[in-house]
Amino acid sequence: MPPIQPGCLWVVATPIGHREDFSARAIATLREVAVIAAEDTRHSKPLLLHHNIATPLLALHEHNEREVVDAIVRRLQGGESVALISDAGTPLISDPGFRLVRAARAAGVRCAPVPGACAAIAALSVAGLPSDRFVFEGFLPPKSAARRTRLQELAAEPRTLIFYESSHRVAESLADMLAVFGDEREGVLARELTKMFETVIDQPLARLAERVASDPDQQRGECVILVAGRGEEADAKLVEGRRIFAILREELPPAKAAKLAAAISGAARKALYES
Structure with missing residues (x-):
């Protein structure tokens, strides 16, 4: 790989689970930049050390993004190269980084992607649902009433729906999807992708919601829920x-x-x- 360009913001995807799902280009980029902006430096350090990446880290997360963006942009304008990573997967996809990328582009700084893993796309690739057209919704509202309202707005959507959900709300979200979308709509739970306890369960929503509610093991880890569009x-x-x-x-x-x-x-x- 040729030397990376100075004054460039590199948006680098990291593994969503398995540490070896890390491209050679991503590793080389992270080794060569001046600094890595990470969502959680404590979380990222073990992965970087595993791949012999000793580049300095700085924290950029949802609570400080507004404050640190200007400083990072100034470093970029001064000729430093900066990489942006999230805890897992592709930055900005339900993760911080939007303000930094927007500010960098507005300042005339080059932003270059180093693509790799994304949980939503990984789940879609093995779900067995139509993948030619889909809608990524990220996280639904945490409260049931607001969640059902949003699901009602999506009830007539013909494209495959993709959601992220936390482990402690996955059963509740599936129950709300069942109530709004109906018993027979196809659903898929893709859990702990690329990790030891990876599972992909595809069933009509009635059966999927019942299985997850009755099985605590299916309420653990990182969850992606996919629902067939209304055909x-x-x-x-x-x-x-x-x-x-x-x-x-x-x-x-x-x-x-x-x-x-x-x-x-x-x-x-x-x-x-x-x-």
């Missing part, structure tokens, strides 16, 4: 279900009409009852 088949079932529901509710209570219409059409009862 044409689901739309057709819902249209037919609403037609049947409209007929039945003239003679039956709404709850019973929705239950029968769902059984006949295959549409989700909740979607019919709330239509």
Whole structure:
């Protein structure tokens, strides 16, 4: 690899789990820059030491990004090369760094990517869901009411949905997805990717939510949840279900009409009852 250019901000992807998922170019870049801006210097040190990277570190995280960006940009303008890394994966993808990259570009500083691992893309690659078009949502709101509101906004999205979720909320989030998207929507939990306890479970949301709720092992580690988009088949079932529901509710209570219409059409009862 030729010497890195001075005065450049290198945005470097790091492994999401397995330490050897680190490109030779990324390692060489981190060895040659003047300083590495890391989300958590304590977290990054073991990885860097494992690959014999002794470059000085400085902290850049969500709590100090506003304060340190100007200082880093000045260093870049002075000709120093700087690398940006996050705790795992590609910086800026649900991680800090946006303000630094934006400020560097506004100051005329070159920003160059050194690509590598990204948990969202790694999960999508093995999920078995349509991957030609997808939506990355990052983390949903922590509170159930706000989370369901956001999920309702995504209920008609035809593209595959990708979410990050913390281990202590994954069961609750799946329960909310089940309530909003319905029993039969395909879901995937990709957990601890590239690590010792990696699991990828694909089931309809009803079964997936039940399995995760009943298995504490599936509520540990780093989690990516993927949900199939609302396809044409689901739309057709819902249209037919609403037609049947409209007929039945003239003679039956709404709850019973929705239950029968769902059984006949295959549409989700909740979607019919709330239509």
